Amino acid sequence: MKIFLDTANVDEIRKAADLGLIDGVTTNPSLIAKEGKNFKERIQEICAIVPGDISAETIATDWEGMVREGRELATWAPNVVVKAPCTPDGLRACKILSDQGINVNVTLVFSTTQGLLASKNGAYFISPFVGRLDDIGLDGMELVRDLVEVIENYGFRTQVLAASIRTPNHVIAAAKAGAHIATMPASVFNTLYKHPLTDIGMTRFLADWKTLPNYEEAIFPKRA
Numbered sequence: 001m002k003i004f005l006d007t008a009n010v011d012e013i014r015k016a017a018d019l020g021l022i023d024g025v026t027t028n029p030s031l032i033a034k035e036g037k038n039f040k041e042r043i044q045e046i047c048a049i050v051p052g053d054i055s056a057e058t059i060a061t062d063w064e065g066m067v068r069e070g071r072e073l074a075t076w077a078p079n080v081v082v083k084a085p086c087t088p089d090g091l092r093a094c095k096i097l098s099d100q101g102i103n104v105n106v107t108l109v110f111s112t113t114q115g116l117l118a119s120k121n122g123a124y125f126i127s128p129f130v131g132r133l134d135d136i137g138l139d140g141m142e143l144v145r146d147l148v149e150v151i152e153n154y155g156f157r158t159q160v161l162a163a164s165i166r167t168p169n170h171v172i173a174a175a176k177a178g179a180h181i182a183t184m185p186a187s188v189f190n191t192l193y194k195h196p197l198t199d200i201g202m203t204r205f206l207a208d209w210k211t212l213p214n215y216e217e218a219i220f221p222k223r224a
């Protein structure tokens with residue numbers, strides 16, 4: 001499963017990317033607004049840090065506007081993926097942009113039928129919002145499972161991008177559901193490698209190691 005960071009904060013992105021584990025980044029208007037920086041410059045900055053797919057969202061609500069914006073966004077960097085909402089206009093824009101070879105991430109997907117339609121119109125990614133479905137008492141991960149099954153049934157090129165991930169358990173469930181990608185905030189990503197027993201184990205190993213005579217020279221002996 002690919003791991004994407006769901007943020008427009010370059011410090012968070014650099015730190016996580018340095019571990020070699022970040023395959024892409026998703027942004028949305030809320031995340032861009034939070035940073036208070038120039039949209040184009042920030043997207044280009046992120047595209048230069050992470051060579052994988054970087055989602056940048058259209059703002060228009062009509063399909064002509066989305067297509068116009070999508071064509072422009074796609075010129076900002078070769079790894080930009082244009083995000084469009086799962087509305088009738090967004091689906092129409094997805095078809096037009098996809099037919100022109102522009103990768104589209106259909107976002108705000110909350111049902112299997114929405115995901116099916118986006119896949120039929122050539123979506124590169126579909127983004128089911130797991131956390132927001134959980135928030136209203138539904139099972140967001142069930143949608144991820146259904147979408148993976150539908151895509152496999154028909155051999156769509158679309159990848160399921162599990163979005164609105166809120167906890168490490170969401171990440172595990174997305175991987176078990178066969179999601180192609182999970183996008184998550186840095187706060188969730190940074191919990192994935194942590195375990196108290198790893199920290200305790202390290203402390204004990206180092207303490208024991210230091211009981212050896214000349215432990216500092218054990219690997220790189222000083223030359224006489």
Ligand code: E4P
Pocket residue numbers: 006026027028107127129131132163164165183
């Ligand atoms: C995905 O592309 C969205 O940016 C994101 O996952 C939304 O998450 P939220 O529901 O936590 O805002």
